[in-house]
Amino acid sequence: MTEKTTRATVGKALVRFLTCQYTERDGVTQRLFPACLGIFGHGNVAGIGQALLESESNDPSALPYILGRNEQGMVHTAVGYARAADRLQTLPVTTSVGPGATNMVTGAALATINRIPVLLLPSDTFATRVATPVLQELELPDSGDVTVNDAFRPVSRYFDRVWRPEQLPGALLGAMRVLTDPADTGAVVVALPEDVQAQAHDWPEALFVERVWHIGRPRPDHEATQRAIQVIRAARAPMIIAGGGVIYSRATDSLARFAQQTGVPVAHTQAGTGALRHDHPQSVGAIGATGTTAANAIAADADVIIGIGTRYSDFTSASNSAFANPDVRFVNINIANLDAVKNSAVSVQADARTTLDELIMELADYEVPAEHRERTRVLASSWRATVVTACAPSADAITQTQVIGIVNTVSAPRDVVVCAAGSMPGDLHKLWQARDPKGYHVEYGYSCMGYEIAGGLGVALASPDRTVFVLVGDGSFLMMAGELITAIQERVRLIVVVVDNRGFASIGGLSESIGSQRFGTEYRYRSADGRLGGDPLPVDLAANAASLGAYVRKASTCAEFATALREAMERTTVSVVVVETDPADRSPSSESWWDVPVAEVSALPSTQDARARYESERAAQRTYFRPAESERAP
Ligand SMILES: Cc1ncc(C[n+]2csc(CCOP(=O)(O)OP(=O)(O)O)c2C)c(N)n1
Numbered sequence: 001m002t003e004k005t006t007r008a009t010v011g012k013a014l015v016r017f018l019t020c021q022y023t024e025r026d027g028v029t030q031r032l033f034p035a036c037l038g039i040f041g042h043g044n045v046a047g048i049g050q051a052l053l054e055s056e057s058n059d060p061s062a063l064p065y066i067l068g069r070n071e072q073g074m075v076h077t078a079v080g081y082a083r084a085a086d087r088l089q090t091l092p093v094t095t096s097v098g099p100g101a102t103n104m105v106t107g108a109a110l111a112t113i114n115r116i117p118v119l120l121l122p123s124d125t126f127a128t129r130v131a132t133p134v135l136q137e138l139e140l141p142d143s144g145d146v147t148v149n150d151a152f153r154p155v156s157r158y159f160d161r162v163w164r165p166e167q168l169p170g171a172l173l174g175a176m177r178v179l180t181d182p183a184d185t186g187a188v189v190v191a192l193p194e195d196v197q198a199q200a201h202d203w204p205e206a207l208f209v210e211r212v213w214h215i216g217r218p219r220p221d222h223e224a225t226q227r228a229i230q231v232i233r234a235a236r237a238p239m240i241i242a243g244g245g246v247i248y249s250r251a252t253d254s255l256a257r258f259a260q261q262t263g264v265p266v267a268h269t270q271a272g273t274g275a276l277r278h279d280h281p282q283s284v285g286a287i288g289a290t291g292t293t294a295a296n297a298i299a300a301d302a303d304v305i306i307g308i309g310t311r312y313s314d315f316t317s318a319s320n321s322a323f324a325n326p327d328v329r330f331v332n333i334n335i336a337n338l339d340a341v342k343n344s345a346v347s348v349q350a351d352a353r354t355t356l357d358e359l360i361m362e363l364a365d366y367e368v369p370a371e372h373r374e375r376t377r378v379l380a381s382s383w384r385a386t387v388v389t390a391c392a393p394s395a396d397a398i399t400q401t402q403v404i405g406i407v408n409t410v411s412a413p414r415d416v417v418v419c420a421a422g423s424m425p426g427d428l429h430k431l432w433q434a435r436d437p438k439g440y441h442v443e444y445g446y447s448c449m450g451y452e453i454a455g456g457l458g459v460a461l462a463s464p465d466r467t468v469f470v471l472v473g474d475g476s477f478l479m480m481a482g483e484l485i486t487a488i489q490e491r492v493r494l495i496v497v498v499v500d501n502r503g504f505a506s507i508g509g510l511s512e513s514i515g516s517q518r519f520g521t522e523y524r525y526r527s528a529d530g531r532l533g534g535d536p537l538p539v540d541l542a543a544n545a546a547s548l549g550a551y552v553r554k555a556s557t558c559a560e561f562a563t564a565l566r567e568a569m570e571r572t573t574v575s576v577v578v579v580e581t582d583p584a585d586r587s588p589s590s591e592s593w594w595d596v597p598v599a600e601v602s603a604l605p606s607t608q609d610a611r612a613r614y615e616s617e618r619a620a621q622r623t624y625f626r627p628a629e630s631e632r633a634p
């Protein structure tokens, strides 16, 4: 029997394949790729570009094409979309060769680190190499088959290059496997040489049949669960650290039940913010270097840490100084083995929701001691009072913490706040009162300046029923404001709050704390002494945003800011509110630590002092935790 085939280019086959991929979880089936992002150049205009045109001419809804403004930004948009969709949907990104392709490397690293599925389709130089070197080709003297796209390999979970049309089906199936595996996911790269994209081939019809990728809920191994239960039952002062995995698994109701039933306090990481409502009796807020005093006090004494869906970044562990109890043991519930085994834990490699539901049954007769419940209540309510004071509006110049308080108050419970880099993520982590599992979206795996607007666009595209508030510093805004144009083009509603403190307040503060006197962190003219210490630069971010087509308001007091936000919420397009704040850090202390190295020798007294402080703080850092099943340390 001869197989039925269709003759088409590689570009066409790829586009057609993308339109027939679906995911299914909990009985809900949806398109894996609802649209495609791209910027054309000579690498993809004739291949994927031509195929997208044909696809759109046949059926504009098959794979709508979204023209982006910067390739890195497009990856951020895809990440924002995929994270908002709990990793069940994403947007593929097509780019040209060379700079268009390598602009995505940062985005790829961001996706891989945050464990978010994105499909990147960089073009590659000619497979035939007839007229090499072509425009933008790397041309290494010692290897003929390396191209700039090889730079994606270390930052991706899957990489393939389709040298011949016959390789396309295998490459695509490999790509889908990794994209739809929650334990393995991240950036997936299929590099496509420009000539191959335009090449014709006879494709088996079976390649274009609708395909459903089932995303299951792996059950925990019975013995592993029993080991975990044994450790939890013995706990006198346990705590849960909820990470992003709780939200992706939609385990938030199960977490709330488990916490209520057992009385175990719950702290959340950046990605885990929203896993539990801020006013849940067991919520102690953010953990770690940007955490609450409540969570950090409980972490310091905890005898058992139950980490659920967390990768234990240094911000979460306060650079391994947060868990100070010498006998602390860990139980980790995680879909990925990489994370499940961290901190010598009893590891339960399984779906968060399924595991929590089992623990709810198995631990029906377990409760923390009454003193632990009481301590949780006292510490959490004291932190809540701190938040109210820090965020209370006043008649003076507005502070960043007041900006957070006003956005939190003015936004609706299901609305989303988006942020990534600068001083804002830490303040948000401490102060934001989460009311919905998808209401808080801070990219803090890579903390990439420039993610904010581009990522916020992805969130807005994925959640048209929610208003998205992007909080972005002036430094990050200047790095990548261009996707405002893409948001306007796509007619999405986006409210961007630009916090203008005239430079890098976060790194300025950090610089000061390591004895470097805020060197090189403010936006100032070069002065007569040859240093960057002159007057502030005349940057007008409001005019900049207006020039891109956004509706713009300016504010410098709490009252003006609240009014500007409400005006923006009345509109259905892209609004930018530029708010001038005082650069001084007024957010309440976490009473925690983050390891940033300080110069060991220096002629500057400020650095010498900082080094002495650093050495004493570093003494609290732990390098190794004993295995959770071992006997107590001698
Ligand atoms: C792409 C990128 N480059 C550099 C950094 C290091 N960095 C972190 S925050 C920051 C300054 C951010 O400035 P701004 O957006 O104005 O926020 P602020 O610190 O003033 O709150 C820098 C340079 C980063 N996170 N990402």
Ligand SMILES: [Mg+2]
Binding pocket: 422, 473, 474, 475, 499, 500, 501, 502, 503, 504, 505
């Ligand atoms: Mg700034």
